[in-house]
Amino acid sequence: MTKILNVHNLEKSYSSGSKQLTVLHDITFDVEEKETFAIVGPSGSGKTTLLGLCAGLDRPDTGSIELCGTELSSLSEDERAVLRNQKVGFVFQDFQLLPTLTALENVAVPLELQGAKDASEAAKVLLEKVGLGGRFDHYPSQLSGGEQQRVAVARAFSNRPSILFADEPTGNLDAETGERIIELLFNLNREAGTTLVIVTHDLDLAKMTQRILRLKGGKIMETNEQQ
Amino acid sequence: MSSNKSRVSFSWLFKMAWRDGKASGRKLILFMASIVLGIAAVVSIQSFGENLKDNIGLQSKAMMGADFKIDLDQEPTEDVLSIIDSLGGAQAREIGFTSMAAFPGKDGTKLVQVRGIEGGFPFYGELETIPEEAAQTYQQEGGALVDVTVMTQLGLTTDDSIKVGEVILPISGALRSIPGSNSFFSSVAPPAVIPYRFIEESGLVQTGSRISYDYYFTAPSGTDLERLDEVLDPQLDRLEADLDTHTSTSERLGRRYDNFGKFLNLVAFVALLLGCVGIASAINIYIKGKLRAVAVLKCLGATKRQTFMIYLLQIAGMGFLGGIIGTIAGLILQQLFPLLLEDLLPVDIQMAFKPQIILLGVLLGIFMAVLFALVPLIGTLYISPLQALRVQTNGNKKKGKAELAVLGGIFLFILLFSYWLLQDWKYSLAFVFGIVVTFSILAGIARLFMKVTRDNFPTGWGFPARQSLQNLFRPQNQTLTLVLAIGVGTFLISTLYFTKDLLLAQASLEGQNNSPNMILLDVQAGQEKEVEQTIRDSGNPVLDDIPIVTMRVQSIDGRTVNQIREDSTSGINRWVLNHEFRVTYRDALSDSEVLTSGEWVPEVEEPDLIPISVSDNFVEDALVSLGDRISFNVQGVVMNTEVRSIRTVDWSQMQPNFTIVFPKGVLESAPQFRVITTKVPNEDASAALQQELVRLFPNISILDLRQIITVVEGLLNKIAWLINFMAFFSIITGIIVLLGAVRTSKFQRIKESVLLRTLGARSNQILKILALEYFYLGALGTLSGILLSLISSQLLAWLLFDTAFVPSIFPLLVLFPAITILVIFIGLTNSISVIKSPPLEVLRKESY
Numbered sequence A: 001m002t003k004i005l006n007v008h009n010l011e012k013s014y015s016s017g018s019k020q021l022t023v024l025h026d027i028t029f030d031v032e033e034k035e036t037f038a039i040v041g042p043s044g045s046g047k048t049t050l051l052g053l054c055a056g057l058d059r060p061d062t063g064s065i066e067l068c069g070t071e072l073s074s075l076s077e078d079e080r081a082v083l084r085n086q087k088v089g090f091v092f093q094d095f096q097l098l099p100t101l102t103a104l105e106n107v108a109v110p111l112e113l114q115g116a117k118d119a120s121e122a123a124k125v126l127l128e129k130v131g132l133g134g135r136f137d138h139y140p141s142q143l144s145g146g147e148q149q150r151v152a153v154a155r156a157f158s159n160r161p162s163i164l165f166a167d168e169p170t171g172n173l174d175a176e177t178g179e180r181i182i183e184l185l186f187n188l189n190r191e192a193g194t195t196l197v198i199v200t201h202d203l204d205l206a207k208m209t210q211r212i213l214r215l216k217g218g219k220i221m222e223t224n225e226q227q
Numbered sequence B: 001m002s003s004n005k006s007r008v009s010f011s012w013l014f015k016m017a018w019r020d021g022k023a024s025g026r027k028l029i030l031f032m033a034s035i036v037l038g039i040a041a042v043v044s045i046q047s048f049g050e051n052l053k054d055n056i057g058l059q060s061k062a063m064m065g066a067d068f069k070i071d072l073d074q075e076p077t078e079d080v081l082s083i084i085d086s087l088g089g090a091q092a093r094e095i096g097f098t099s100m101a102a103f104p105g106k107d108g109t110k111l112v113q114v115r116g117i118e119g120g121f122p123f124y125g126e127l128e129t130i131p132e133e134a135a136q137t138y139q140q141e142g143g144a145l146v147d148v149t150v151m152t153q154l155g156l157t158t159d160d161s162i163k164v165g166e167v168i169l170p171i172s173g174a175l176r177s178i179p180g181s182n183s184f185f186s187s188v189a190p191p192a193v194i195p196y197r198f199i200e201e202s203g204l205v206q207t208g209s210r211i212s213y214d215y216y217f218t219a220p221s222g223t224d225l226e227r228l229d230e231v232l233d234p235q236l237d238r239l240e241a242d243l244d245t246h247t248s249t250s251e252r253l254g255r256r257y258d259n260f261g262k263f264l265n266l267v268a269f270v271a272l273l274l275g276c277v278g279i280a281s282a283i284n285i286y287i288k289g290k291l292r293a294v295a296v297l298k299c300l301g302a303t304k305r306q307t308f309m310i311y312l313l314q315i316a317g318m319g320f321l322g323g324i325i326g327t328i329a330g331l332i333l334q335q336l337f338p339l340l341l342e343d344l345l346p347v348d349i350q351m352a353f354k355p356q357i358i359l360l361g362v363l364l365g366i367f368m369a370v371l372f373a374l375v376p377l378i379g380t381l382y383i384s385p386l387q388a389l390r391v392q393t394n395g396n397k398k399k400g401k402a403e404l405a406v407l408g409g410i411f412l413f414i415l416l417f418s419y420w421l422l423q424d425w426k427y428s429l430a431f432v433f434g435i436v437v438t439f440s441i442l443a444g445i446a447r448l449f450m451k452v453t454r455d456n457f458p459t460g461w462g463f464p465a466r467q468s469l470q471n472l473f474r475p476q477n478q479t480l481t482l483v484l485a486i487g488v489g490t491f492l493i494s495t496l497y498f499t500k501d502l503l504l505a506q507a508s509l510e511g512q513n514n515s516p517n518m519i520l521l522d523v524q525a526g527q528e529k530e531v532e533q534t535i536r537d538s539g540n541p542v543l544d545d546i547p548i549v550t551m552r553v554q555s556i557d558g559r560t561v562n563q564i565r566e567d568s569t570s571g572i573n574r575w576v577l578n579h580e581f582r583v584t585y586r587d588a589l590s591d592s593e594v595l596t597s598g599e600w601v602p603e604v605e606e607p608d609l610i611p612i613s614v615s616d617n618f619v620e621d622a623l624v625s626l627g628d629r630i631s632f633n634v635q636g637v638v639m640n641t642e643v644r645s646i647r648t649v650d651w652s653q654m655q656p657n658f659t660i661v662f663p664k665g666v667l668e669s670a671p672q673f674r675v676i677t678t679k680v681p682n683e684d685a686s687a688a689l690q691q692e693l694v695r696l697f698p699n700i701s702i703l704d705l706r707q708i709i710t711v712v713e714g715l716l717n718k719i720a721w722l723i724n725f726m727a728f729f730s731i732i733t734g735i736i737v738l739l740g741a742v743r744t745s746k747f748q749r750i751k752e753s754v755l756l757r758t759l760g761a762r763s764n765q766i767l768k769i770l771a772l773e774y775f776y777l778g779a780l781g782t783l784s785g786i787l788l789s790l791i792s793s794q795l796l797a798w799l800l801f802d803t804a805f806v807p808s809i810f811p812l813l814v815l816f817p818a819i820t821i822l823v824i825f826i827g828l829t830n831s832i833s834v835i836k837s838p839p840l841e842v843l844r845k846e847s848y
């Protein structure tokens, strides 16, 4: 099995005022291709920070991150953006749809960034798949939270990513809607073979993944292999 | 790793810009509106100026009435006549002077510009008369053409006749226009055209009168007039004559209007800048609202450049649209100018659309919008994609540097653009400096106000008062922009108002108790006793009786006038060499003079070197100082003088003032004439005295200062009207900026008011909060604007007009409440939906 994500000796600290706050300390782990992987831990333990670093949204102080075979520190900010566009998908806790674009346009953006010709067609297929066939021209403000998150999932899959990062994708949803979103994510993982990295508080959700990484105070407590 | 730069086409960026812009449409349109008026103002002035220049050029022949002319202010010598002969002789000639005209059988006299014409003048343009044929018949009939306004004023018809000097001529018709009559001068001394042959008979060609001799020529087409000018003008110069071609005259005229145009351009430019400040602040908030989306796009794999370009394109597109709309508005507006300025313009103007002006307007729109949006736009370059995951504080050194560079670019652009308008580095720098000072003072006042209120927050106030004050420094407040917009607008209007006050105060006679208001010119030596008696008999005082001797400069420090003329390195001003000076002699300084250096010599007895006193402006223009020697030619006799004292003269005092003053004891026996002044109590007394004087002494010209001041006032009012019109652009722009600011912060207000209502606030409490907030803003902006204009007017009064400045109460009494109420009105009407909108909608729209 090949490793799609390889994190080694990661350190990250923020300076707030004069104080130096170490957020992540000596983090080492890897994720295999097509794997489903959960990061859990109490609030403030550094989960979002870790996810951001893995996706190349920020730079670590020390340590290395290899994503899809590329060492992130060797890339410029724009090169990292291009890598994200081609290999990475994102689902945010608070959806983060572009408010001035319709549902369809939101889903099409990653494809259009790739220069795809049939972006709009592909986006329609994806939206239908998440059950929003009739809502192409609706703006985010015209959709419910669950619908918005489904659009976000469709968008995250539109560029056929090798790896998908989801930061508490159900955090803002009721249990039932949350379950539907999770189902969507795992289905797409099964169909397209996309690696899933999910940050969550929800232990039930975590249990559905193949491995769980537990963070506390910026340190790895344990990595569970399940089943 | 393959780059997707090449794969993402430019058209996608356009598509994104369009999609996003569509959803933000209303906001963008308001930003756009901020520059529309500024561009309209610049375009209309610029286009009008170009058209005026063109029209003056096209109508140059019609304005002169000939291809070229030779003019002089004394009878031509043999040498001049032989030059005229060498040109094939003049096709027409004219003698002109000002004189009093009386109309036998009618009451009323009038100072007129008598033009005695012989030959087919005008050869171009038209002699417009009523009836039309009078233009042809007056010559054989031996009649006169009298200015049409004089005809109506005095109730004259073609059955009446006119008396100038000793001749009486029947009036052949009313004169509507004639080439060569300057419109401003015509309102003081309207033209009266008579056949040349009657000039002699009038007996008015006398000592002291300013008489002009003009010889008009037509040239066969293809004649190189410029070359003719180059060859003949220096020769004629030496003979105290002057050659003017129709082109050189029109160019000179064009330049005169140029200056006025430049001034208007600056006022227009200020309106544009004000709009740009509005854009900068609105875009700032607009982009802040977009930063999240930018971060998300970056998460999805868009590069810095791409996200930057999306918004850059949006703003450029908005600037483009603003440019087009502004240009169209400007082109429509410029059609109004000829109507507004009718009497001030030398030609009838045909308005044409100039492609380069249209290009200017559109480019200006794009450029100004982008330039002023760059600072907030740079924010999109440096926003971290992490922002999509959580709020992140962005302190970036690179960003600071880039912003500084943009600010530098903005100043450079303003400087270059104002240089382009003014063609003078000193003035452009002063202009930019003025702008920076004005804007920073206003910004400083706004900041200071925010700081002072925050530090001394009136915790004891009632809830609405406190809340509204708090709103002034909440995050994303627009206090600074609004104070700037309101302040600059008020500043412009009230400065213009004060300046007009200053100008009028200077021209007005009120308060100058003992100054004359009637001046009698051309009083011949020996006539003065009788004239004075006549004045006294009418119950009016004789204030001054001043002897005047005319003379020309012959040499300065041993160098003759002709030598100086040929020396191209000499900095001596031309007018000094060509001018016929009117010199007086007396033993004391007058009220309007102050001795600044040297010694005043009251009287001398037959000296070798005559000690004279000169005015400081003469010192500057003739490049002389104390002890320098000047020889004058006093009607054939050379007099050697030495500069013994220098005076400053307050030329604005309405009394005869002199550049050069001789001591007593030298000029008494020289050929001379006198100027007598008096003060008449009212218009009727003035008319009666004039009538009497003209009857007894037809050779005397009478300047009725009262009347001249009315003319000047009318002129100033017209100019002030135009300037107000331009200031109006700033005010409207200010209002649009205000609208934009109110609208951009609307969502925030809605959220607040929903929150307040949830907490139990009543609608009218919310309304009160909003009204108070706009009251603070309006009052602060207006007051600072008025304060600034007081300072600038005081400076103008000291530096430029040299008078005391007594501010009138008008701006405080009218502008302050009017603009403040306007601000409150606009603020409230645009916030009605804030109060009415249902909370649910607010919660749904989330930051949008």
Ligand SMILES: Nc1ncnc2c1ncn2[C@@H]1O[C@H](COP(=O)(O)OP(=O)(O)OP(=O)(O)O)[C@@H](O)[C@H]1O
Binding pocket: A014, A015, A016, A021, A023, A041, A042, A043, A044, A045, A046, A047, A048, A049, A050, B390, B392, B393
């Ligand atoms: N820019 C920053 N400056 C200073 N401290 C920061 C910054 N970003 C994050 N932190 C701190 O780093 C720690 C980890 O934050 P992070 O967002 O990764 O936690 P988390 O595990 O995602 O928590 P939650 O479950 O509440 O989302 C927190 O204590 C947070 O305050």
Ligand SMILES: [Mg+2]
Binding pocket: A047, A048, A049
């Ligand atoms: Mg988190």
